[in-house]
Amino acid sequence: MSSHAPDQARVIPLRPVPTEPTEPTPKEPLWRDVVGDVLRRERLAQERTLKDVADSARISMPYLSELERGRKEASSEVLAAAAHALGLGLADLLALAHGRLAQPTRPARPLRSRIAPRPTETQSRPGDVRLAA
Template sequence: MSQQTVLTGPKFAERPAPLLPPEEPLLREALGSTLRDYRGQSGFSLRELASLANVSPGYLSELERGRKEVSSELLASVCHAMGVSVASVILEAASMMALDAAAAELAADMASRAGA
């Protein structure tokens, strides 16, 4: 893990920042991947789900690929169309992010031990 220096203001001395965790996936990426997984499980094509959720297929594709931020209203519309709760999708995305972060931290720890 790396350390950064943080200036707390012009009147304060420099102090080291806390250790930063390994890079985590962005929330939009985790939500997009989770939405794609749920869509696959529900059996909808991209076009079918887009039509039911009142969004263009291109925009839904961008959401699923993590290229666009999803609004709470659109997330609710897509989830409702698939018959899943917003909470389920958010919890699944958060779990995926936590697992990815834990795996990255473990890999970094193993690499530092191998180099020591």
């Protein structure tokens, strides 16, 4: 026998429901922050000044500074110029940025442990009506 009255509908969630308290998901880093960090780290590793790299890349020093701080979204042409000024190719810059993005921020748990199991055939009866809201 069903646990709900005949005139009441059962709500079946369409999205998985977490079975345990979830940890706050860390925010994904912005691309401009990652690329800027890579540019700055490479420039500092080479012990070069903003002015030196900006002049070599033929971009303004304030603009390069804003790129390094993640304040500006650079075009591929500007990124290539900055990379070349640092002795890198654009692919090198992108590979370094990818390496920073691919670093795990916390240990991953299996997806199955974070979501509730789907209802089985025995949990729903023929004739049940499911409404999506």
